[in-house]
Amino acid sequence: MVKRTLTLTGLQERERVSMCEEIDQLLGIDEVLFIHRADKLLLAYDPTHVDLDDIEAVVQRHGGEFAANWWNRVKAGYYRFVDQNVRDNAKHEPHCCHKLPPGRNRHK
Numbered sequence: 001m002v003k004r005t006l007t008l009t010g011l012q013e014r015e016r017v018s019m020c021e022e023i024d025q026l027l028g029i030d031e032v033l034f035i036h037r038a039d040k041l042l043l044a045y046d047p048t049h050v051d052l053d054d055i056e057a058v059v060q061r062h063g064g065e066f067a068a069n070w071w072n073r074v075k076a077g078y079y080r081f082v083d084q085n086v087r088d089n090a091k092h093e094p095h096c097c098h099k100l101p102p103g104r105n106r107h108k
Contacts, residue, residue, distance in 0.1 A: 001030055002086070004043045004052070004079050007072045011039070011064035019062035026050050026058070039067070047083035048090045052076060 011019065016034050024032045028049025033042040043055065056066060066076055 001044055002047055002079075002082065004041075004045070004075075006041050006043075006076060006079075007067035007069070008034075008039050008041050008059060008064045009067045011059075011062065015062040015064065019059060019064065022058050022062070023055055026054060047086040051083050051087075052079050 013036075016036060020032045020034050023029060023043070026045075028046040029043070030046070031042070031044040034040070035042065041059070045055075059065060066072055
């Protein structure tokens with residue numbers, strides 16, 4: 001589970017509630033909160049099931065977008081990087097460091 005905070009722009013008052021409801025229906029979303037005074041979207045989600053691009057698509061369908069300021073772009077890029085690492089690590093099959101390499105005999 002990861003927690004994310006991003007600033008949004010362009011959302012009308014009536015779209016905020018329906019946007020949050022639609023995001024909340026995505027698989028892997030644990031919590032969605034919109035702080036309307038600061039135009040901040042707070043999220044908690046499992047990046048193995050949903051990613052920031054899925055959430056951004058919902059925001060755009062409701063007429064909003066991630067704010068284009070420098071800090072918001074840096075955070076969004078970092079969030080995407082970390083989410084991809086979480087997905088890659090979830091797919092990785094662990095191995096034991098104490099095993100002999102394949103083809104090696106234990107007894108000589």
